[in-house]
Amino acid sequence: MNGMDDNEDETDLFDDDFDGLSETALQELEQHALLSTQQQIHIGANPAQPAVRQPQPLRSADFADDSFEIVGDEGVPTPAEEYDAYPLRREAAKATPREQFRQHRYGQAYDGVQKTHNTTANTIQDEVMLDIGEDRDAFRGGVxxxxxxxxxxxRELRxxxxxxxxxxxxxxxxxxxxDKESKVFDRQIGSLKKTMEEEQARHTAVMNAMVQKNNNLTTQYNFxxxxxxxxxxxxxxxxxxxxERPQSEGGPVTTPKHGVMSSLRDGFEDDDVMVVSPSKSNRRSKPPTPSERKRKADGTSPIKPLVLRPTAPSTLEKPAQEAPQMERVIQIVRKDKRAEKNLRxxxxxxxxxxKGHKEPLLESLVQFSLPSSPKTFSTILLEGTAHLKQDHFCGDLSQIFIDLWSKSIxxxxxxxxxxxxxxxxxLIDADMTAVDAGIVTTLTPLLQSTVAINAEKRVKHxxxxxxxxxxxxxTPQSVLNxxxxxTPCLELLLTMAYIISDDHDLLTLFWRLVNPEFVLMMLNAxxxxxxxxxxxxxxxxxxxxQTFGSIxxxxQQAQIEQHIMNRICYLLWETPKVDEGLPPNTAIEIAQFRVEVMDLLVRVAISSSAHPHDDPTHHGSQLIASHPxxxxxxxxSLYDEVAAMYDLTPSHALHAEIVNKGIQVLFxxxxxxxxxxxxxxxxxxxxxxxxxxxxVLTRLAFSEGFYIDRxxxxxxxAMATSMLEESVTPDEADELIEAFPGFKGRGHAADDE
Incomplete structure (x- = not known):
């Protein structure tokens, strides 16, 4: 009714798999077992069938049947009995109800060959499924x-x-x-800084008070x-x-007489105002009364005489001897002008x-102290000033600062x-007389070592x-201190050399202390x-x-002089370099620098000899002449400077000055x-x-002095012309004259204009 087969719901109660086996099934099974043991698969019935994966060899433990046994050393299983010994379970002619059903349903009869083929295929399929199962187990184990x-x-990631x-x-x-410790540390640093500032202010106040007290005590002591x-x-x-006062003669002690009291009591002298009456002047004095008695002067009195204050003598009575008057003596104290000068x-x-310090020197020195000593420089200075001598005050005071300088280095x-x-x-500028042998001996090496701190680093680069x-x-700025x-140290060294230039012994000592390596190092470009x-x-x-440079x-004196002269002559054409980050030297600065070099050569060759500078044995000129x-x-240098002079640059005058001095030295x-x-x-x-x-000699000899070479x-x-005449032959001189046919001498070009 629903389009389905009526026999679909029929249940096959007689379906038995063993009923369909052929007579040769057991033989085929034994043969297949043998082939499986030898790992070979033979499919004879259907050669076009695709290859099937070979089954794994069967183990003896997998078979419960005793029909197989191990024969030989190879372990190859063989059938124990022939297959004819096993009777067939069912006759082939008899058709089972299942076969009838199949014939009726599919319209095909079942014969032994077809059954054999199907049985073989099923067996191979079972083996393949067995292998797949084993692979599945292995795969499942891998999973x-x-x-x-x-x-x-x-678990490890967690x-x-x-x-x-x-x-x-x-x-x-x-x-x-x-962060918390940093804040605490910052607070501590701030507190320490504040404490240090307060301590410094207190110390400064104490120092000022001590200085003021010292000044007051000094003034009070002087007074x-x-x-x-x-x-x-x-x-x-x-x-x-x-x-010197004479001894007074001994006499009777009498009562002093009082002077006559003035009758007018107006403050004027009565002798000058009153006129004596003539009648009173002739009046005689009253005679003494006989009854009046006087005490004898030689009588002794049981009472000690009174000590009376002497009164002013009356105008009517003049003492026999005036008492000596005490003259006020003015004491003259001779002041020590040198001590007062040293104190000031x-x-x-x-x-x-x-420079760069707002506070006085004493307060500035409070900030410094040597790493090896807790004393500040101000304390050392005050202790040193207590032992200064009046005769060499400035020199001893300078020595205190030089000692501090040396210890710092x-x-x-x-x-x-x-x-x-x-x-x-x-100090040296204030008192040049303080520069003596002691100052020269201590200060000269100290200045060289101070300059060498950065100079050596520049030479290394x-x-x-x-x-x-x-x-x-x-030279990088990072390597410099x-x-x-x-520069200030070299200026001080030059100042000291100028001060002692008149003292030959001190100047000789100075140049004995100057290291020749220091001079060569400082002449580096x-x-x-x-x-x-x-x-x-x-x-x-x-x-x-007899010498030049360091003594x-x-x-090695001659060798050192040759090296110094070599470096000086190199500076005539070398350009001094600047440190990293600084602007280069200008053309005017370089020209002025070469003027200084030429001034030194003039000093060595000419000025250092006695006038008129024509001594053939002079050491300086011999040094230049013998230098290679x-x-x-x-x-x-003259050739380059003359060429630069014709360029009319702002340094034109400096180039001309170099040419004038160079020709003078060469001549x-x-x-x-x-x-x-x-x-x-x-x-x-x-x-x-x-x-x-x-x-260069031709250019100068035929110079007209008009504008460029004015x-x-x-x-x-004149000197260039003289040297040119000595260096050329007469024929060459004639050729030079022919090369300048219009030259009439220096200054004639301006006259023609």
């Missing part, structure tokens, strides 16, 4: 293992997250504690000493007067205000160096240093241009009759030592030296 591993990883959260909490706690001297002088004067000088030094305490340098410089040879780079300034200029001026004071005690490259470098050296100098050999030291020599002096032109 279980992966799940266990995932659980382990999940543990790691818990540890991370714990660490974050610990970090938060540590950060909070750090008391003066009063004491006055008292002693008055005592001595009084004793002397008492000794000390007060001026203690009240001196250094040894302990690398550079903060007070600038202040101490300024104070010592101020120069291309002449062995570690940075040939590398041009500026900005608390130590080299990597030093500041101001420092090199100061060392050039300092070398100008070292031109003695050596061994036989000095003459050539002077010629090169004097060749004039005195021309016979000893091989000019061609000297000029060949530089490239094109002979050519540059001819060109600052070239006539003496320079």
């Amino acid at each position: 279980d293992e992966l799940l266990r591993e995932r659980n382990n990883l999940t 543990n790691v997250k818990d540890a991370a959260l714990m660490q974050k909490g610990e970090i938060s706690i540590i950060r909070a504690n750090f 008391l000493q003066q009063e004491h001297q006055q008292g002693l002088q008055e005592t001595r004067t009084l004793k002397q007067r008492l000794k 000088f000390l007060q001026s030094i203690l009240d001196y205000r250094a 040894k302990e690398q305490y550079y903060q007070p160096i600038s202040l101490l340098v300024e104070v010592v410089n101020h 120069s291309p002449v240093n062995h570690s940075t040879f040939g590398k041009f780079r500026q 900005h608390e130590v300034k080299s 990597w030093q500041p241009i101001a420092d090199i200029t100061l060392i050039l001026r300092l070398l100008a004071t070292s031109t003695f009759t 050596c005690v061994n036989d 490259s000095a003459i050539a470098r002077i010629v090169r 004097r050296v060749l004039e005195l030592h021309g016979s000893e100098v091989n000019l061609q050999e000297k000029l060949s030291v530089i490239n094109g030296g002979v050519h540059k020599h001819r060109v 600052l070239i002096t006539d003496d320079t032109v």
Whole structure:
């Protein structure tokens, strides 16, 4: 009714799987077992069927049947009996009800071959399913293992997250504690700073009170000493007067007579006002009464005589002898002018205000103390002033500051160096006589060691240093010590050399103390241009009759002089460098610097000798003449300066000054030592030296002095002409004259205009 088969709900009660087995099923099963044991699968009925995975070999424990046994060493199972011994369970001719049902339903009869084929296929399928089951078990075991591993990883991840959260909490706690401790530390630092400021203010007030008290005590002591001297002088004067006073003669003690009382009582002298009456003047005095008796003078009285104050003598009575009058003696105290001068000088030094300091010197020194000593510099200064001598007051006071300076350098305490340098410089300027052998001996090495703090670092970054040879780079600011300034130290060194320049012994001692390595280091082009200029001026004071520069005690004097002259001549064309971050030197600064170099050469070659500077044995001119490259470098400098002079730059006047002084040096050296100098050999030291020599002398010799070369002096032109005539042949001289046909001499061009 519903379109379905009527036999669909029919139940097959007689379905028996064993009824459909063929007669050869057992044989095929045994053969298949043998093939399975040998791991070979033979499918003979259907060769086109796809290959099936070989089943795993069957183990003996899997079979409960005793029909198989292990035969031989190979362990190959073989059937125990032939298959003919097993009778068939059902005849093939008999058809079971199931087979009839199948024939009736599907219209196909079942024969033994087809059953055999189906049975073989089912067997192979069962084996494949068995393998799939085993693989499924293995896969399930792998999945279980992966799940266990995932659980382990999940558990480890949870543990790691818990540890991370714990660490974050610990970090938060540590950060909070750090912030709290930082705030506490900041409060403590603020409190300490406030305490230090209060302590410093209190200490400053105490120091001021001590200074004021010291001044008051000094003044009071001076006054008391003066009063004491006055008292002693008055005592001595009084004793002397008492000794010179004559002894009064002994006589009777009488009652002093009173003078006649004035009758007018008007304050005027009655003798001057009253006129004596003539009648009264002739009146005689009343005679004495006989009854009146007088006490004898020689009578002794039982009572001691009264001591009466002597009254002023009456105008009518004149004493026999006037009492000596006491004259007031004015004591003259001779003041110590030197002590007073030294005291005022000390007060001026203690009240001196250094550059960059608002408070006086004594208060400024309170801030400094050596790392090895708790005493402040102000305490050391006050203790040192108590032992100063009057004869050498300024020198001893300077020595106190020099000792503080030296100790600071040894302990690398550079903060007070600038202040101490300024104070010592101020003391020397105030009293130049204080510079003696002691000051020179202690101050000269100290100044060199102070300057070398930064100078050595600049040399290490120069291309002449062995570690940075040939590398041009500026000195970094990070390696320099900005608390130590080299220029004020060199200025103080130059000031001291100028002060003792008239004292040959002190100047010789000074240059014995100057290290030649220090001089060569300061002549390096990597030093500041101001420092090199100061060392050039300092070398100008070292031109003695037999030496130049530092005086050596061994036989290296000539070698040191050659090195110094070599560095000086190099500066004629080298450009001084600046430190990193500073602007480069201008053209005017460089030109002025080379003027200083040429001034030193003029001093060495000419000015240091006696007038008229024509001594052929002069040490300075011989030094330049014997130097292998000095003459050539002077010629090169003249060539460059003449070329720069024609450019008409703002430094035109400086270039002309260098040319005038350079020609003067070159002419004097060749004039005195021309016979000893091989000019061609000297000029060949530089490239094109002979050519540059001819060109520069020709330019100067034919200079008209009109506009460009108006600052070239006539003496320079005359000396250039003389040197040009000596260096060329007559034929070359004629050719030069022909090259300038219109030249009529210096100054004629201006006249023609």
